[in-house]
Amino acid sequence: MSVRFATPGRKGAEDTVLALDGIDWTVEKGEFVSFVGPSGCGKTTMLKLISGIVAPTSGQILHWGRPVSGTPEGIGMAFQDSLLLPWRNVLDNVLLPIEILRRPRKDYLGRAEELLATVGLKGFEKRDIWELSGGMRQRVSLCRALIANPEILLLDEPFAALDAFTREDLWLVLQELHARSGCTMVLITHQLGEAVFLSDRVMVVSKRPGRIIHVEAIKAQRPRSPDDLVDPDFLAQVASLRRKIER
Ligand SMILES: Nc1ncnc2c1ncn2[C@@H]1O[C@H](COP(=O)(O)OP(=O)(O)OP(=O)(O)O)[C@@H](O)[C@H]1O
Numbered sequence: 747m748s749v750r751f752a753t754p755g756r757k758g759a760e761d762t763v764l765a766l767d768g769i770d771w772t773v774e775k776g777e778f779v780s781f782v783g784p785s786g787c788g789k790t791t792m793l794k795l796i797s798g799i800v801a802p803t804s805g806q807i808l809h810w811g812r813p814v815s816g817t818p819e820g821i822g823m824a825f826q827d828s829l830l831l832p833w834r835n836v837l838d839n840v841l842l843p844i845e846i847l848r849r850p851r852k853d854y855l856g857r858a859e860e861l862l863a864t865v866g867l868k869g870f871e872k873r874d875i876w877e878l879s880g881g882m883r884q885r886v887s888l889c890r891a892l893i894a895n896p897e898i899l900l901l902d903e904p905f906a907a908l909d910a911f912t913r914e915d916l917w918l919v920l921q922e923l924h925a926r927s928g929c930t931m932v933l934i935t936h937q938l939g940e941a942v943f944l945s946d947r948v949m950v951v952s953k954r955p956g957r958i959i960h961v962e963a964i965k966a967q968r969p970r971s972p973d974d975l976v977d978p979d980f981l982a983q984v985a986s987l988r989r990k991i992e993r
């Protein structure tokens with residue numbers, strides 16, 4: 747599959763950017779896959795393809811072997827910015843996708859409370875967004891992404907704006923959410939430790955046009971703990987990935 751973007755404001759075939767070229771990968775149900783690679787190599791574009799925001803120039807996206815067009819159902823998303831609505835409280839932010847899908851709110855109240863408890867925000871349901879720290883906002887954003895029971899969760903650098911310790915706390919939160927929901931997760935990150943800690947497989951993407959140049963299987967047992975972050979095998983895997991990334 748390849749993706750080509752026209753340069754904004756210019757015309758002509760020579761003014762296009764080939765963002766992704768010959769990218770081809772499969773994710774198993776319930777698997778956690780991360781993508782790492784240099785800035786501008788097309789990682790965000792890849793998530794936009796999966797979510798139907800962008801269409802490929804060539805090739806196709808298959809879901810259970812069938813071509814996908816438009817925005818497929820069953821996709822949850824979270825980004826670097828938590829993108830919460832400041833005029834809604836925590837609970838109402840989590841329940842937003844349910845309103846958009848026009849499903850009955852009362853059917854999802856219990857699930858919302860359960861998700862908020864899993865991420866450590868029990869008792870914060872009625873708080874306003876401005877009362878929350880950056881890390882708490884990202885927790886809310888994860889709950890919102892999972893409220894409608896998506897089959898696949900797409901995460902584009904969700905923890906990039908957080909300090910190192912908050913980020914590590916959220917790795918544990920995400921690991922817990924993954925274990926409980928059985929949701930397939932696709933994470934984009936610039937943090938190699940984050941990719942190794944959370945994933946079953948880490949894919950290394952080349953410089954633009956992005957292609958997958960290496961796949962690293964992460965065999966460490968689950969659940970993983972903060973102690974694993976200083977384990978020699980863990981550190982060796984992070985170092986090995988670092989050597990694979992083109993700069
Ligand atoms: N809508 C668009 N129109 C034109 N060019 C685009 C568009 N979206 C992305 N691009 C270009 O495609 C390339 C890949 O962008 P993308 O955002 O996917 O990279 P990325 O790997 O996510 O980078 P980063 O790690 O910095 O987030 C870039 O050169 C970008 O300028």
Ligand SMILES: [Mg+2]
Nearest residue numbers: 789790791902
């Ligand atoms: Mg990006």
